[in-house]
Amino acid sequence: MSDNTGSHPAGAHPTTRHPMTGNEMSAAAAGGMERHTYDVVVVGAGGAGLRAAIAAQDAGARTALVCKSLLGKAHTVMAEGGIAAAMGNRWPEDNWEVHFRDTMRGGKMLNNWRMAQLHAQEAPERVQELEDWGALFDRTEDGLISQRDVGGHKYARLAHVGDRTGLEMIRTLQQRAVHLGIDVFMECTITDLLKDDGVISGAFGYWRESGRFITFEAPSVILATGGIGKSFKVTSNSWEYTGDGHALAMRSGANLINMEFVQFHPTGMVWPPSVKGLLVTESVRGDGGILKNSEGKRFMFDYIPEFFKSETADTEAEADRWYDDKKNNRRPPELLPRDEVARAINSEIKAGRGTPHGGIYLDIASRRSPEFIRKRLPSMYHQFKELADVDITAEPMEIGPTCHYVMGGVEVDADTQESAVTGLYAVGECSGGMHGSNRLGGNSLGDLLVFGKRAGEAATAYATSLGEARPQVDEADVKAAQVSALAPFEVEGGENPYTIQSDLQQSMNDLVGIIRTASELEESLSRIEVLKKRAETMVVEGHRQYNPGWHLALDLRNMLLVSEAIATAALARQESRGGHTRDDFPQADDAVWGRKNLVVSTDDSGQGVVLREQPLPEMPEDLKKYFAPAAAESPAASKEGK
């Protein structure tokens, strides 16, 4: 494979063609390699990456923001419901302690307590900051930022803009980043991290547009690459979600934790097949939508677990009163945490009470006026109307669980987001710990902002502390990265990556899905071994310029490694908790499994994974009090009598 940038005559492209990205696309560039030096390189430009880059730039770092897609297209745009932050605009009783408790309970106490605490404490200011930068949130009657309900949060807490909060967030951060003049490298994929004597020295990747290679020399790299959903067949995630950050971190020697916990969002579209898995926001339920089976029964009352009994309504009458009077009524069971609702839906479908297209009904049409629905849920109205010919103001939606989010990710220090590798940070979905075994709705957007800022600042502080004594990029590593990236072009007679990806997705969906058993997990691991063998000889047609087949071939390596990490951890955890449900171990086992995280890293060959157990970080006494049986109500309970 020769370098193909020559397909563009040099004269046709003035070197100013991509002034924003610095992508010169010139055929004359020696060896087709471009080099840049920065203090901080942020990989991924969703909410976490953008917030990290803004923080780094603000802290004085020379900052590069590198993303696989165009700026502003990252998966954060798909976030619908809102940003969880205890601002108390709707409920003055709300505060960080209540939010902290909700987060820990939602994660079935497996969360990193310090991350949950920092998140609850700092999210309100991070939201206010977005408003300073131009975000236009929906308002309360008093003109404050409005807050809405979703599952697992005691109070209406999600700052939102209709049901397109993610778009508002990414656009606000994008406009801020552009305003600050941060260097953005769009449609540029990082394939390797570079190290010098055990610490980060840079990153290597390629321009998707030209296929040309690019090397960043930088002592700090922040991974903000999002999740792993593309390893599953039915998913709400976009093509970018191939676990790049997870895999890059593992290969460079960092650890992943909690990888067995994958969130299946209870409500994804099931029809038509073309949109199967596409997200239906939890706000439909927060705004009054209920779940019904094919017999018309509102079945969630049959699935209230002991753990949440005291705070969940047990009659339809009480549940319906709650929307207007939260003080004297308990929450509807439709607003239990996502893992509970997804399992209930799965059980109803398995019991034969599903809809014609294999889902169950989500009904808001019979409960709210068409005007209310169109006003509060404009994107959902549009989405169903345009893609499924369903008018959600007149008829129920058909929905079913869809792979949505991975709680697991790079193990990081709670305060700085630094991984086990010096100079390597991870934020947002590709980091782990914050959400424990199950994430509450709205806690992802807050997570991106709170820890994005923290990582950007910590990465800058570290880079600055080095002075002139920076780690160096080893040319041999760059050469090896090039060879590795071009390998799919060298093979002859292998299969195409699309087929291997499709087989992986089917296998993960069938064997590592919402309900798991030992035999199926073992089967999935042996299938992954076969897929890894097949991937060694996969072949790519065409050349390096904007070649999706090549891009997939490189991403597929990450998907395979991360899938193996998920299946390995899922097999080891012999209990059911949060986003991990074992048919053969249906109960949570607090005495044994409630006390430890599973940690995954690469084996000596670098091609497989090894697993070890690690005790949970110990929560300090002054936080434990929120979870003592006597405090079963909530930290704010005493204030509620007013």
Add this chain to the structure above:
Amino acid sequence: MGYDLKMRVWRGDIDGGDLADYTVEVSEGEVVLDALHRLQATQAGDLAIRWNCKAGKCGSCSAEINGRPRLLCMTRLSDFDESETITVTPMRSFPVIRDLVTDVSYNYEKAKELPGIALGPRDADGKRRMAQIDVERGQEFRKCIECFLCQNTCHVVRDHEDNKPAFAGPRFFLRYAELDMHPLDTHDRRELAQGAAGLGMCNITKCCTEVCPENIQITDNAIIPMKERVADRKYDPLVWLGNKIGLRNKDYEGRTEV
């Protein structure tokens, strides 16, 4: 249920290209992007397509379908007769990179030229207050998914490449209008909108509004009001007199011209 769809897809790069004929199996409920993905997976592994969310929310997969600027993921095959050949070409106003992928950096350049938001200080309790009715005007414009179909369609640049340096385009007129209508912003960007952004070049043919997948009323709610505001500032003799004798338009009170 399923049937064989005939497609013509533009393949090529900056040096030229041509429509290639394909036949691809499709099924009920699918969109044009599904058909292209199946082509990619089975017949044309290196077919370049830009896409992300496949749900009409990210604005990546803009192209022209039978000559009409549209999102590939929101164009349903059921809109066409099964015997009809669907032709897919890249957006015409931007330089092609490869196949259906174009170089949209023009738009990112224009975004950089726009002065950002400048709010005053927060209220004493650290919060800001705005009425829902006041934020709704800007919220309509912030629904924009930056698919750039409006930019692609606007004849000011579609037919006149040389206008690009002086013309920000409908997407950024939206942004000007949004900032101008923000209840707490402190800058007056009317001069910039008219001058540097080329608002005056728009002759309100509404082509941009017609292709907007978010149904934003770009012309009626953003461009025309902005034109009126600019005209107020420049030509209205009463405004001129008001300025002279110290009676100013309240809408712009406290705003600084940038």
